[in-house]
Amino acid sequence: MRLHAIAFASLCLLPLAASAAADTAALREAVDKAIKPLMAQHDVPGMAVAITVDGKTTFFNYGLASKEKNIPVSENTLFELGSVSKTFTATLACYAQGQGKLSFDDHPGKYLPQLKGSAIDRASLLELGTYTAGGLPLQMPDEVTDDAQMLDYFRNWTPNAPPGTRRRYSNPSIGLFGHLTARALQSDFADAMEGQLIPALGLKHTYIRVPAAAMPDYAWGYNSANKAVRVNPGVFDAEAYGVKSSAADMIRFVQANIDPGRLAAPIREAVACTHTGYFRIGDTVQGLGWEQYRAPVSLVQLQAGNGEKMSRGLNEATRLKPPQTPPPGTLFNKTGATGGFGAYVLFVPAQRVGIVMLANKNYPNAARIEAAHAILGQLRN
Template sequence: MHLHAFVLASLCVLPLSGKAAPDKAAIRDAVDKAIKPMMAQHDVPGLAVAVTVDGHVSFFNYGLASKEKQIPVSETTLFELGSVSKTFTATLGCYAKGQGKLSFDDHPSKYMPQLKGSAIDRASLLELGTYTAGGLPLQFPDEAEDDAKMPAYFRNWTPDAPPGMQRRYSNPSIGLFGHLAALALQSNFSDAMEGRLFPALGLKHSHIRVPAAAMSDYAWGYNSANKAVRVNPGVFDAEAYGVKSSAADMIRFVQANIDPGQLAEPMREAVQCTHTGYFQIGGMVQGLGWEQYRAPVSLAQLQAGNSEKMSRGLNPATHLQPPQAPSRGTLFNKTGATGGFGAYVLFVPDERVGIVMLANKNYPIPARIQAAHAILEQLRK
């Protein structure tokens, strides 16, 4: 595999402290040791890594954004985030709540009257946003193949469990949460994200609908047959997996999560809102968007929380009463993928450390977790 790596280190995006810059050579060594073998093993064409330590950012760019045109990856290359997009959907919902436009205790029919009296209307917005509405599937079935058929699908849906009892990771679930948040804001979801949320977060190179002027930065993804692909449209694609962003923007977003105090209101409150834990599922705490782990966090615990059992199974959920603020040392993370892309984001606010990994191949999640954990352990030394 052709592998081209280069680094732009110590670019300060949102300085969080006055501490001296960390050892750039040590960070590069840690990232190279974790990333290069993994890319070779899984034949990943290109990968962008961004690391923040005490507010100092380093970028590490490997391989190609387009194999056909031999375009190298850079910190401004646009990658499909897949389900990491859900962290932005959650932030938009928190923004709407902070504006007094919705309550997490609301039910769907408040914003979609056609759902009144249906089983889905027994779930709250919070339960939709935390995948605990009662067993919505991972993906929409074929009979809900377009937006026009979406309301009928939810009206006819039959739950597997009462709301708040079980977690089943679901695009329709958080997709409906995002859709209702946009309705509460009297907006189209994509307009709300691109017109309100991204600018308020200082993200200038993040999109749901990539404009023509940014297409040259949009990487090609590569599927299991190494064919160049990009994401296909679908019901609630924007809400569940539709954001395209760069390592530069994503590390800025991570820094905003590490220290929301850097943001102006109401975005500060919206970001802080996504850090609340609502349900305990095994060793993981489910918030809105982000998934949390209480310190100390082992590699095995991270792997279990991001396992296929967690992403595809129906798992018992314990409602945390009252909802939990993060404890000291809490680690936040989220994986994401589309047919040709794989992403992973991790940060520990108390340690002022964060890692972004964006690739143009959907390589195995355990490999992402292992690489990021290895980098984190080296950053802690």
Template sequence: MARAVTPFILAIASCLPSTPIRAADSPGVITAAVERAFRPLLKEYDVPGIAVAVTVDGRRYFFSYGVASKEKNVPVTKDTLFEIGSVSKTFTATLASYAQALGKVSLDDRPGKYMPQLRESALDEASLLNLGTYTSGGLPLQFPNSVTNGAEMATYFQQWRPSVSPGAQRQYSNPSIGLLGHVTGLAMNGGFADLIETDLFPKLGLGHSYIRVPEAEMANYAWGYNKANKPIRVSPGVFDAEAYGIKSTVTDMIRFVEANIRPETLDAPIRIAVEGTHIGYFRVGEMVQGLGWEQYPYPVALDRLLAGNSLTMAMEPNAAMRLNPPQTPSAPTLFNKTGSTNGFGAYVAFVPEKKIGIVMLANRNFPIPARITAAHAVLEQMAAEAP
């Protein structure tokens, strides 16, 4: 969860080197920027381990700090698997966009088209687009504790009543985007996890990303650490896979970022799918909400980026203004997404026009403002003279 920005966080930007990073420069300049931004976070927030990857004009740089397991003293590497939390939502969005590119769904469809139990329910007034942009009318951040299986999920949605009309407000919601992923799986005649792992990941070139970590990869799966400093991993729950269930490495995640920076390198229809997640549909305060990704005109001031990723944006309903027509990228844009589970924290941001991007994965859910401030400082250094 976001917190107020501390003097330490604000100091990160000021202590970075004044020399801008150039794509042709030695890796030492990039190393200096990342070191100054991220290494202090381990001590400040008692983070056991952090992995960072940056891409600059197609060049990748990797940085590893600390340990993946305190008990076994296993070091973090670029191949360590972290829970990416709600960054998983960007993959759910990409799968839905892929299904639309294949003609399996339309974002204008109602969920009842694929879940007959929801026909004539209040929720069926919302579209799949509303589900993917958290504008269905007030679905909550989490399911009630009483919802523990598919049947209870369907009953909950049948009985749910909106607080506002679809499209009037954005209320960040796991059940909302979770239902988008679920009906996408139904429309594609497959289970969501299977479609992500066996179809989407390979098409994006991701060979070490999972919803269900195989036994052969468990040694690479970091332990997260909760507030009591106890080792922890994500617990099962309804729509966990769709909303926050992916485990990945910085190596795979920077490939995903590069696919988003240059979707033209992908084969259709996955190219169309990725491009579809870059469309903005609703203006909400300081940011524009698309499918999965949240957008800002670039360059973006740190305070605006922090406001768009604030606790208010995550935990409260916010007025939404439908963009008509939807906003297609025609000017430099920063795309970003935060993610957290009880033991992990993540942040991803990229600017396609500048060909720069950054991924940070950690095995503690430390404050979002600290993640964003560090990443923003490094991105600004990279962008200063990037192509």
């Protein structure tokens, strides 16, 4: 009788197994259809893609982490995240606020007395973290190479808009935000990230400073001339674009954002804090780190929100009063790039789906978003 029961149970499970296999095959087909032509068109050597649906993760690995050594990409390959790093900086700042170490209403001079009375001191930490401090540029000037020159730069900076009225995407803006966060925590920024935030998120293979033991997993990036490159150091590099991570760790980070409830209280609250919307710029809602879109979200909206006008322009920003809890169906995303890498992360908490796309070449944002949007359509079916 026991053998009959086992046989019956096995037969009952066959349709479920067949369904799961069919779902996996359909997902593989959708991801291959989106990623393979993209890699061919933009000459991308390697990509790691991770998908989460209802807490289940699937990995799709393509091409090479190093063309010179013929090393294949895996879910454990380390990629430079570029500006996706800003979502980690934002989470650390939210953690510091939750610990009572800072307030987003504070001003830079509280933590850097050398900036008291300067134009940048009229901006709040929140405005620095949302790129609305008054029109800071996309990049720190090349001649600014150390902290003393950084302080001189900010003391002499002249805004072209009142704080909180215009958004200009800016590494110096969020870089100073992260720098002030570290000072509030009485820590070096990289130490705070690697010693406090990253372990608390349950990430095992994410770094600012890649240790020697992890260097074999660190992919080479390839620039427009197909020369092997890695990110150069610079002022606020760690705060603005310095995280290196794997698809395996990044999909865990996405899952933590989809369901922060599984985290311990201080980090749970910090992750949830990054989902608050503070400014509306067209169809985009700017939070700390993540950019948000209200449902339904079209491909055109996503591409515009990650396009040239948003990344380089001085755009009118409307402050949300009070700050907005994202409504159901909100889509969160962030792009990132360095000289040799391109990343894109997208998730929809209400649907419990998320996508991570890591590449060792910087290719156009529009192509990343088109591929992710096509995959997302399959996940919603």
